[in-house]
Amino acid sequence: MGRNVNMYEDLKIGVLELQGDFAEHSAMLGRLGAHAVPIRSVEHLVGIDGVIIPGGESTTIGKLLRDWDILPTLKKMIADGLACFGTCAGCILMAKDVTGYDTLPRLGTMDVTVTRNAYGSQVDSFETDVLSEFWKGEKLHAINIRAPSIDAVGEGVQILASFGEKAVLVRENNMIACTFHPELTDDTRVHELYLEVVRESKNTEALKN
Ligand SMILES: NC(=O)CC[C@H](N)C(=O)O
Numbered sequence: 001m002g003r004n005v006n007m008y009e010d011l012k013i014g015v016l017e018l019q020g021d022f023a024e025h026s027a028m029l030g031r032l033g034a035h036a037v038p039i040r041s042v043e044h045l046v047g048i049d050g051v052i053i054p055g056g057e058s059t060t061i062g063k064l065l066r067d068w069d070i071l072p073t074l075k076k077m078i079a080d081g082l083a084c085f086g087t088c089a090g091c092i093l094m095a096k097d098v099t100g101y102d103t104l105p106r107l108g109t110m111d112v113t114v115t116r117n118a119y120g121s122q123v124d125s126f127e128t129d130v131l132s133e134f135w136k137g138e139k140l141h142a143i144n145i146r147a148p149s150i151d152a153v154g155e156g157v158q159i160l161a162s163f164g165e166k167a168v169l170v171r172e173n174n175m176i177a178c179t180f181h182p183e184l185t186d187d188t189r190v191h192e193l194y195l196e197v198v199r200e201s202k203n204t205e206a207l208k209n
Contacts, residue, residue, distance in 0.1 A: 008034040008195050011202075014048035015039060018064040020056020020089055024183040028191045042070050050083035050198035053090030055145065055181055058116065059104060062093055066105035078109045081205060083174045083198040085191075091177035092116055092148050099151065110175050111154025112167075118149035130168050130180070134160035134193070141187060142168060142180035150179060160193075174201040 011034040015022045018040065026036035029052075037048055045051075051074065053061070065071040078084045084107075086094040093106040097113040119126065125146060129139040140161055150167045153159065161169035161178070169178040169190065176197055182190035 006033050008032050011035065011049045011195060011198055012037050012047060013195075013198065014045060014051040016051065016053050016061070016065075016070075016090075018068070019060045020054040021181070021183060022052075022054040024181075025052045025054050025087075025191075028183050028188060032188055032191055032195060034195055039070070041068060042073050045070070045073060045077060048082070049202055050085070050194070051078070052194075053084065053086040053093050053107070054183070055088030055090060058089035058092040058098075058106070059101075061089055062105040065093070065107075071105060071107070075107050075109060078107060078175065081174050081201050083194070083201040084109070085175075085194040085197075086110075086177040087181055087183060088145065088147060088179060091150070091179055094175060094177050095150075096154075097152075110170075110172050110177055111157055112150050112170060112172075112177070113152040114148045114150050114179075116148050117146050119144060119147055122146055128163065130161050130163040132161040132169070134169070135189065140169075140182075140189070141185055142178075143184050144180050147179045150177075171197070 014037045015025050017038045029036040094110040095112050095114040096108050099115045130142045132140045157172045159167040
């Protein structure tokens with residue numbers, strides 16, 4: 001489509017590799033020319049321009065984030081403006097409120113309320129087209145695997161795509177989250193949007209210094 005893939009080659013994006021579909025995120029970043037940096041310990045966070053929290057099992061990823069002592073540092077970096085993108089379990093880990101799972105160790109940086117497994121169990125996983133307000137009503141194909149739902153969003157949260165009454169892709173300042181899995185499709189739009197958010201937060205950071 002005439003896109004210059006090298007436009008993101010200066011960006012180093014940490015991909016949390018504790019559990020889940022991190023490899024697909026790294027592959028997507030590679031397609032867009034950005035560098036994927038595996039994050040498995042707190043030292044790996046040094047020098048990254050953004051971070052991706054993949055889909056998987058939020059209870060497992062949350063526990064490992066806590067037990068491997070990555071959680072407090074990463075949480076602070078995101079609160080201080082590091083661009084963060086979470087898909088599915090990643091969205092759950094970013095949510096301030098998780099219905100019925102108050103004690104789930106998580107980042108809790110985004111002003112949204114989510115419910116885990118909102119559409120049922122693994123066998124109820126489904127694919128559908130959703131409406132993307134952000135891309136002016138163009139369709140976005142959403143793969144939902146034991147997906148959470150976003151039930152409420154705070155004032156500072158923009159809804160970028162929705163499915164029926166539910167927001168499925170949201171942004172709050174330096175954070176974006178979705179309940180589906182764009183990394184499992186050929187469509188690079190959501191990752192490109194994220195890399196633009198990374199670029200913006202990097203520029204804001206540069207202005208501060
Ligand atoms: N595909 C996914 O990331 C599923 C999320 C999972 N149901 C959880 O609660 O963590």
